[in-house]
Amino acid sequence: MKRIIYICAFALLLVSTATAQNFSIGLLKYNGGGDWYANPTSLPNLIAFCNRQLQMDMAPEPATVEVGSRDIFNYPFVHMTGHGNVVFNKEEAANLRNYLQAGGFLHIDDNYGMDPYVRAAMQQVFPDQEFVEVPYNHPIFHQKFDFPAGLPKIHEHDGKSPQAFGLFYEGRLVCLYTYECDLGDGWEDPDVHNDNEAVRLKALQMGANIIEYVYTVI
Numbered sequence: 758m759k760r761i762i763y764i765c766a767f768a769l770l771l772v773s774t775a776t777a778q779n780f781s782i783g784l785l786k787y788n789g790g791g792d793w794y795a796n797p798t799s800l801p802n803l804i805a806f807c808n809r810q811l812q813m814d815m816a817p818e819p820a821t822v823e824v825g826s827r828d829i830f831n832y833p834f835v836h837m838t839g840h841g842n843v844v845f846n847k848e849e850a851a852n853l854r855n856y857l858q859a860g861g862f863l864h865i866d867d868n869y870g871m872d873p874y875v876r877a878a879m880q881q882v883f884p885d886q887e888f889v890e891v892p893y894n895h896p897i898f899h900q901k902f903d904f905p906a907g908l909p910k911i912h913e914h915d916g917k918s919p920q921a922f923g924l925f926y927e928g929r930l931v932c933l934y935t936y937e938c939d940l941g942d943g944w945e946d947p948d949v950h951n952d953n954e955a956v957r958l959k960a961l962q963m964g965a966n967i968i969e970y971v972y973t974v975i
């Protein structure tokens with residue numbers, strides 16, 4: 758019964774979002790000691806880019822939302838990042854699962870160092886699933902901006918190729934995990950990492966694709 762209520766509430770949110778075209782995206786606050794607040798300029802820059810390039814009307818600043826809060830249902834798109842430990846308790850995992858099953862979307866961007874922790878945390882959310890690689894022909898790579906080879910490489914860490922992993926619910930991509938890519942670093946102000954404009958543009962374009970996919974496709 759509770760899940761049905763969540764789905765109905767989320768459907769109303771999506772209808773009002775599509776009508777008003779004025780909405781916020783969420784930044785996920787989690788426990789465990791990981792720096793969920795990393796890359797403070799990244800989301801405001803991505804929002805500004807999407808508002809310009811996609812003619813959206815998102816609020817200029819993201820809203821911080823806790824994993825276990827019902828407020829998460831106010832945000833069809835939630836972003837998660839950091840470098841270290843991630844811990845969900847049972848109630849938080851259940852709340853996040855309900856959110857994703859009801860129509861929400863979580864983008865996890867490994868800012869380097871999250872991988873073992875985020876995999877364990879998301880295993881609590883969907884115990885019967887593991888991350889699978891998202892194929893290059895998935896629509897998330899082919900929105901306004903075309904990425905036929907998948908994620909762009911923004912920063913080097915271990916010399917690995919960037920990978921996009923996903924969790925699917927009833928055939929719908931509900932969680933995108935970007936690994937060895939550092940999209941969020943590419944969204945930051947230019948003087949933070951001294952990335953050149955071409956690299957930053959690729960990061961912003963891929964970020965815009967994710968936002969567009971969430972708000973216009975699923």
